[in-house]
Amino acid sequence: MTYVKPLPELTHEDRPFWEAAREHRFILPRCRDCGHIWFPPYSSCQKCLSFDREWIEASGRGTVWGYTIMCQPYVPGYADEMPYNVVLVELEEGPLLYSNLVGVPDEEIRPDIPVEAFFDDVTDDFTLIRFRPRNRTGE
Amino acid sequence: MSKAEFSGRTAIVGIATSDFKALYGTDPERTREDLATHAIRDALDDAGLKKEQVDGLITGGTVHYEPLAYRAGLTDVRFCVDYPSAGRMCPMALMHAAQAVENGLANYVVLFNSLCFRSNQVKFGMGGGWMGTGLLYDSVYGMASPGAQYSLAFTRYQHLYGGTEEQLGAIPVAFRKHAQLNPVAIMQNSMTIEDYLAARYIAQPLRLFDYCLVNDGAVAYVVTSAERARDLKQKPVMIGGTAGRANFREWYVDLDFWADACASMKRDLMDPLGVGTDDIDSVQVYDNFSVSVLWGLEGFGFAPKGQGLEWIQDGRIELGGELPINTSGGMLSEAYLQGWNQHAESVRQLRGQAGPRQIPDCQRILYWGLSALPSASLLYVD
Known part of the structure; x- marks a missing residue:
């Protein structure tokens, strides 16, 4: 597809x-x-x-700085996924980056949740870095 | 020249705004040039000036000075500037006009902004492009901008300080009440807090009515020296000063909710004049999104840090309250003219021409916008 x-x-x-x-x-x-x-x-x-x-x-570890649940089809291709989350992740190394948090119901997302990166092969040529919750002690 | 010495040496002597309500809806033949020309003509009439006297021209960027000057027959212009068409340049353009007058580059500067967003069916909100070509680090994840970014920052704010969406609704509800007293405001229907909460989310936790309008219209001003202003038709509204403080980080998600930026602008703008928050009779805010009001109230020191949502309750920011904000309805309910309509409203209030929404004895109005380039202005009457 x-x-x-x-x-x-x-x-x-x-x-x-x-x-x-x-x-x-x-x-x-x-x-x-x-x-x-x-x-x-x-x-x-x-x-x-x-x-x-x-x-x-990068360690791949960080925390959620903030999040939003997108309910408007602004971005091409994302309409079918609404509502979906976007998180701003604060990495251990300092920088922040936008991504999506996978594995948590949207209503349970909160700032400061510890997260870790994983790789999502969205096409044969492109892999996006997305995040999932990480155990606070499982570092 | 110090900021204090500069203050009050120039004035806004003419203003005009479109009838935003009459223009609401789309007209494929409507042009920004027509709207701009109309507003400039009306602003000159308002000031009691002839267009032959105009020798400075600053544009909001959607119509460039050259085609506009041809069309309007402005044949003796000595000073021209196009600003980038971005929703935060109004104080910058105003200060540029004031500086040009103060430095003798021009005697009468016309400034305008003209938009046809609705008729041109401009779509906002797509991510990408903020960091330069090729670097698509937001829209690949479905991130839109900039409302979604304010929304994301609001979740952080709530996490740190608490507060509810219902409390935030006091802002759009107040501005709607003000719009109902303004015949040219687009949104005239009453809106209760229940109506606000019943509206759909755009980027949760922000809803439809936390977002500004998309519409057509134009605003124009005329700026001249305080000395020349004395001979003109209207009571001069003095330009106290403007300030800006850009930090250009994280693309609209300001990690301290613009606290640093606001404190810095306050130091630049208010402190040299000895003006404190208690001296401000009204605030006009670039309300691209409702939260810009909240964070500015805290940043400029009107509300204690983290307590802005409580502070705005019970009519405090409504006409008749302690600090009326966006008395024409703002960009949430009057029209989105990128902060230019708020400055026109400030002039009306300071002249005492705001009709049913007039603030009694209004002498000083503070404006702010919080975006990639935070900016502020202070206008006053003697």
Whole structure:
């Protein structure tokens, strides 16, 4: 079946990120000059503007900063899933990223829930990083 | 020149707004150029100025200065600027006009914003694109923007401070009451808190009436020096100042609910003038979403941090209450003119021309908008 939801168009900035996800690796850019870790993967450091970045393996662990339940078909391909959740995850490494939380009924989602990343192969070429609850002590 | 010295040296001397209600609905032949020209003509009439006197032109970006100046026969313009067509530029455009006048770049600056969102069937809310080309880190997960982002931040706010959706409803309900006193406001039907709660969610916990309207219309102002203003038709409304504070992080999800940004704008805008929250007679807010009112009230220090939802209850923000907010109905109930209609309302209130919704002895009005570029302004009359 054809995947009709939005997919990223790869650029020189984020190709490594998405290619790693396809291999089920969650990587983040880190500045070789100042050590800052940032997201989305711009080609330069948001702190010191260095272009010398390296990629580190993210722990995949984080917590839900906030969430919303989408009830309006704004985004192509998502209409059939409504209502669905979107969470903003605060990663252990610092950056925040949008994703979906899987494995919890929407009405039970709360900020500060500990979560962990997993890989969702949505097409042959693209893997999205989604999250599921993690046991607070199961780190 | 310090901010305190700059304050009061320029004034808004003419305003005009479209009849937003009459324009509600779609007309494929309606143009932003026509709406803008109409508003500019009316604003000049309001000021008692001829268009030949206009020598500065600032646009809200949807109609560029060049085609507008041709169409309107503005043949002696010395200063032109197009602002980006974004819903947060009104204080910036106003300060630019004031600076141009103060620095002798122009004597009479016309500013306008003109929108045909409804007739052009513009769709809002799609995610993506916020971070630059190719970096689609929101819409791949079904995230829309920016209402969904405010909604997401509100879940965090509730987690930290409590408060209910019913309490939030005091904002749209208050603005609807104000709109019912404004013949050009689009939303004239009464709305109770039950009506608010019965409306569907758009991005839960925000509902339909937490979102601003999408409509057509235009607003224009004329700005000149305080000195020239004395000879014109209307009571001058002084530009006290404006402030902005952008942090550009997380695309509308401000992690402290704009507390830092508001405190900074307050320091820039109010402190130099010795104006405190108690001196403000009304607030006009860029109510793209209801929560912008809540967070600004806390950020500027009207309400204690985390207690804004309690603070706004029992008519406190309604006409007749302690701090009337968005007295024309705001963007939730009057019209979405990207904050330009709120400034027009401020001018009416400060002149004493707001009719049935007039705030008695209204002398100082604070405006704020909380978005990617938070901004604020202070207008007053002597």
